[in-house]
Amino acid sequence: MLIAKGIHKSYGSLHVLKGVDLEITESEIVSIVGSSGAGKSTLLHILGTLDQPDQGELTMQGKNLMTLKGDSLADFRNQQIGFIFQFHNLLPEFTAQENIQIPGYILGTSSEALQKKSGELAEILGISHRLDHKPSTLSGGEQQRVAVARALINNPSVVFADEPSGNLDTANAKGLHELFFKLRSELKQAFVIVTHNEELAGMADRKVVMQDGLIVSS
Ligand SMILES: Nc1ncnc2c1ncn2[C@@H]1O[C@H](COP(=O)(O)OP(=O)(O)OP(=O)(O)O)[C@@H](O)[C@H]1O
Ligand SMILES: [Mg+2]
Numbered sequence: 001m002l003i004a005k006g007i008h009k010s011y012g013s014l015h016v017l018k019g020v021d022l023e024i025t026e027s028e029i030v031s032i033v034g035s036s037g038a039g040k041s042t043l044l045h046i047l048g049t050l051d052q053p054d055q056g057e058l059t060m061q062g063k064n065l066m067t068l069k070g071d072s073l074a075d076f077r078n079q080q081i082g083f084i085f086q087f088h089n090l091l092p093e094f095t096a097q098e099n100i101q102i103p104g105y106i107l108g109t110s111s112e113a114l115q116k117k118s119g120e121l122a123e124i125l126g127i128s129h130r131l132d133h134k135p136s137t138l139s140g141g142e143q144q145r146v147a148v149a150r151a152l153i154n155n156p157s158v159v160f161a162d163e164p165s166g167n168l169d170t171a172n173a174k175g176l177h178e179l180f181f182k183l184r185s186e187l188k189q190a191f192v193i194v195t196h197n198e199e200l201a202g203m204a205d206r207k208v209v210m211q212d213g214l215i216v217s218s
Contacts, residue, residue, distance in 0.1 A: 001026050001157055001190065002047065007056035009042055016042050017053070018213035024158060027188040029180060031201040034210030040194045041162055043210070047192065048160045049077050061157055078107055082151030082159035086166040088143045090135040090150075096142075097122070097131040100149040107154055114153070121149040124186060125179060141172035148179065158190040165197055177203060 002024040009017040016039045024030055032040050045051040047058070049065055058065040060080060068076055082103075090099045097118050104114040122128045125145040135143050144164065151159050161180075165173035177200045183189045193200065201207050208218040 002060045003058070004047060005057040007043065007046060007053045007058070009039075009046060009051070009053050016213055017046070020056075020210075020213075020215055022047070022208065022215065022218070024190060024192060026157075027184055027190050028206065029184055029191045029193070029204045030206045030208055031204035032192065032194045032208045032210060033196070033198075033201045038210040039213045040210055044160050044162050044192065044194050048081050048083060049073060050083075075107075078103055079154055080157045082154070082156040084144075084147050084151050084159060084161040084164045086163040088135070088147035090143060090146060092135055095132050095134055096127065096138065096146045099135065099146055100131075100153055102153075103150060104153045109154070117153060118149065121152055124182065125149055139172075140168055141175060144168060144172070144176055145179065148176070148183075152183070152187070152189065155187075156189075158192060161191060161193045161195075163194055163196065165195070165200065173197060173200075 004020060004022045007017050007020040020043055032043070034040055042051070046053050063076070065076070091102070100118040100121065101114040104117070119128070122131055125148060127142055127145050127149070130138055130142055135146065138146065165176050168176060180191050180193065181203065184191065193204065195201050206218060209216050
């Protein structure tokens with residue numbers, strides 16, 4: 001489903017990614033671990049088309065992502081890729097449900113369909129009773145589950161998560177990790193998760209270890 005080959009990235013004279021090869025298959029959960037500065041977030045941003053490699057090939061669902069630019073790249077990203085970050089980045093002036101639906105509005109999905117889909121996701125994620133609330137009145141764990149629902153609203157091929165539980169206490173982190181596996185079994189959702197959490201990394205189907213800009217085991 002996703003194939004990255006020979007990915008290189010430098011920031012000035014700093015060679016951050018030194019030829020990364022990675023394949024992700026349908027409904028697979030892959031964790032990426034490695035010490036700080038190894039290049040995990042840089043790789044995730046490139047796989048998620050938020051950043052461009054200096055060299056390498058990237059294909060998703062058979063499409064060569066290196067040839068997509070501007071609006072067509074943004075459309076592809078909005079349809080095929082979901083993101084979950086350490087800090088949820090929810091919009092404070094909108095309710096949980098509105099936040100979940102925003103990527104769907106951008107895609108042009110009808111509000112009826114979005115209402116239905118956000119309701120279903122909220123049900124799976126256990127936040128149905130909090131949908132009318134603004135983010136500031138939700139707990140950290142609830143906010144992060146809203147961010148997960150938002151990442152899933154357009155049925156992406158893959159969700160990229162960068163330290164999604166990094167800002168949660170142990171119980172909420174565990175709850176979030178269990179949800180990833182529930183979403184995979186119920187929606188066949190693929191996840192690529194950068195984490196410093198050894199327990200989560202170990203739960204994944206595959207653990208990719210990065211060291212100094214390279215994958216050293218997977
Ligand atoms: N936009 C940028 N400009 C310059 N240097 C950058 C930029 N982004 C990342 N770097 C550098 O690239 C290296 C890899 O950064 P990256 O964020 O990918 O690491 P990481 O593995 O995600 O680390 P952490 O576990 O701390 O999040 C670091 O040395 C970082 O300082
Ligand atoms: Mg990082």
